[in-house]
Amino acid sequence: MKKSKVLVPLLSAAILFPTAVNVHANPNKPVEVKSVQFAGMQAPDTDAKRSSMYSEASAIVTLKDGSQKIVPLEYKALTRPGEIINGKIVGAAHDINGNIIKDKNGNPYVSTSPDGNSLLSVNGESGKLYMINHFESMPSNEIGNMPKALYLNTVVQDKKTGELKITDINPIDFSADGGVWTPCAGVLSPWNTHLGSEEYEPDARAFEANPEKSSVTQFARNYYQNANVIGNPYLYGHTTEVKVHPNGEAEAVKHYSMGRLSFENVTVAPDNRTVYFGDDGSYTMSFMYIADKANDLTAGTLYAAKWNQTSDQNGGSANIEWIKLGHASDKEIKNLAESVKFSDIFETTTDTSYAKANGFTQIKTNSNGGKDSEWLKVKPGMEKAAAFLESRRYGAILGATSEFNKMETLTFNKADNKIYMAMSYVEKGMTKNPTDPADDVQLPKLSAGTVYEMSLAKGQKDREGKSINSDYVVTKMSGLLTGEDLAVKDADGNKANPDKIANPDNLAYSEKYRTLFIAEDSNMHTNNFGWAYNVDTKELSRIISAPDGGEVTGLQAIDELNGKSYLMVGSQNPGNIGYIDLTLLSTKK
Structure with a gap:
């Protein structure tokens, strides 16, 4: 029996990678770092370690003069949700007017689940530092589902040591889009904005059947502080973007033209136009978006992927085919989101004979939780609404693969023209299921999951033979790293080999250090x-x-920030009590 543990609340972290100044004997004459590799640590073997967020790993630093240094990594805490910074509560929920939402006893609702981080500099080296972070969930109040939060943190950096400190926090305003829904992972865009996500989009079909009891309406009533308002599911399930202006103000938008799904995160190709998504849940889909203009995600073309399997070994391999769903702008899809409901877009039936005789398609997707198949037909003239407000359902109707399971984050390796994708559990729709409406993916069950590598090429065409206007089109996908399920738990309670990955989620890639970080x-x-x-x-x-x-x-790899390199990394809900810290993991002096 394990001893009871005292769990220190933890939020997020940053590894300060070693630089020439802090590893060389003479910091006044530093030698350039040639490469950095990591010497790993053992799994925790005491109750104290099992109850802590810590590192005993080291960085092996090779300098250009041929010398090497072994630099231990160290963990330092910065702040915790519920603490006060500049008179403001870290992680608190806010309503549409920016007021803290409190329970009947006057206590604030404070999140235990921070997730995505984007540390950025405004105006380069001379500019101020900010960090945008997500709070993925909030405790429910008396009427249920709560609005979630993104925060803009003002950060100062010790230019000598690289240590970071948060000096101010402010919630980011999403009132133009009805608040923010389940923000999960995030990424810093190549044009220095924060690209976020809204995970687990609400089912508009279920909402329409009972809007009064819907979690969407609960959310809206808590956000608007109005017991009579009815929510709108089509406002949620989008990519978010936050721009930080030089005066420190944050401007937030949702990109309706990028489709509506369970966004885990997005990753952007070197053309600053081609974007790939992670769609989290059971029976999900892989998407590609190609913006009309570089650095501008307000209009573009949306595609969905079809998996054409070539192997079931090492996590599986496939050739990827792209199906065009449509082209749209944010403005036109937001207008549709505010004016249509599910029954305006689709005809439905449960009569199989009638469905087969009248042009319905049977699909199984995460849009209704991946529990049951649906017979659907798009109503005349509603193809655009279907493509961008019901992207997964529409993609499945057109033949895209909707069998992925717990598809998580993606990240680019620009030098090698690769994308890495985390699939947390290779289960359910990814195994052989002959009774499902489609069975493109037929892999052995691997509960510990896989990290996939995706290869890209130019000059590609979609399923209809039309040219795809991008030089960064995924053509192949194959397993790179797999976990290993154990038949029987080991002595520490592990159900997967502790010396291999298990259930990969967040990914971040460092071009400078040629390293893929996996959380x-x-x-x-x-x-x-x-x-x-x-x-x-x-x-x-x-x-x-x-x-x-x-x-x-909360992974974020930062290769260069005022002469320092960082890896943001954190933890949410340790010990199932849900307290989180913001921490700094840095090299010891």
């Missing part, structure tokens, strides 16, 4: 880990461990 959200490892995988040496190193039950999350 776990696993019920198969007793403690979740963060890993560093060198794409050249193929070496996998455990570099951080989260408290028992805590998800590792």
Whole structure:
């Protein structure tokens, strides 16, 4: 029997990578760093370690003069939800007017689940630093589902040591779009904005059947502080973008033209136009969006992927075919979102004979939780609404693969023209299911999951033979790293090999260090880990461990920020009590 644990509340972290100044004997004459690799740490073996967020890993730094330094990594806390910074509560829920939402006893609702981070500089090296972070969930109040939050944090950096400190926090305003719904992972765009996500989009069909009791209406009533308002599911399930202006003001929008699904995160190709998505849940879909203009996601063309399997080994492999769903702008889809309902877009039936005789298509998708198949037909003239407000349902009708399971984040390796994708659990729709409406993916069950590598090419055509206007089109997908399920739990309670990944979730790639960082959200490892995988040496190193039950999350690899390199990494809900910190993991002096 395990001893009871005292769990220190933890939120998010940052590894300060070693630089020439802090590893060289003479910091006044530093030698350039040639490469950095990681020496991993053992899995936690004491109750104290199992209850902590910590690192015993090291960075092996090779300098241009041939010398090497081994630099231990250290963990430091910055702040915790519920604490006060500049008179403001970290992680508190706010209503449409910016007021803190409180319970009947006057206590604020404070999130236990921060997730995505984007640390950025406004106006380059001379500018101020800010960090945008997500709070994925909130405790429910008396009437249920609560509005979620993004915060803009003002950050100061010690230019010598690289240490960071938050000096101010402010909630980001999404009142133009009805608040923000389940923000999950995020990424810093190539044009220095924060691209976020709204995960687990609400089912508009279920909402329409009973809007009064819907979680969407609960959300709206809490957000608007109005017991009579009825919510709108089509306002939620979009990519968000936040621009930080030089005066420190944050401007937030939702990109309706990028489709509506369970966004885990997006990743942007070097053309600053081609974007790929992670669609989280069971029976989900892979999407590609090609913007009309670089650095501008307000209009573009949406595609969905079809998996044409070539192997079931090592997580599986496939050739990828793209199906065009449509072209749209944010403005026209937002107008549709505010004016149509599910029954305006689709005809439905439960009569199989009638469906087959009258042009209906049977699909199974996460749009209704992936529980049951649906017979649907798009009403005349509603193709655009279907493509951008019911992207997964419409994609499945057109033949795109809707069998992926727990598809999480994606990240680019620009030098090698690769994308990495985390599939947390290779289960359910990804196994052989001959009774499903479609069965494109037929892989052995692997509950510990897989990280996939996706290859890109130019000059590609879609399923209809029309040219795709991008030089960064995914053509192949294959397993890169897999976990290993254990037949029987080990002595520490692990259901997957603790020396391999299990249930990969957040990914981030460092071009400078040629390293893929992998964060776990696993019920198969007793403690979740963060890993560093060198794409050249193929070496996998455990570099951080989260408290028992805590998800590792919030990854962001920053190769250069005022002469420093960082990896943001955190934990949410450790020990199932849900307190989180903002921390700094830095090299020891």
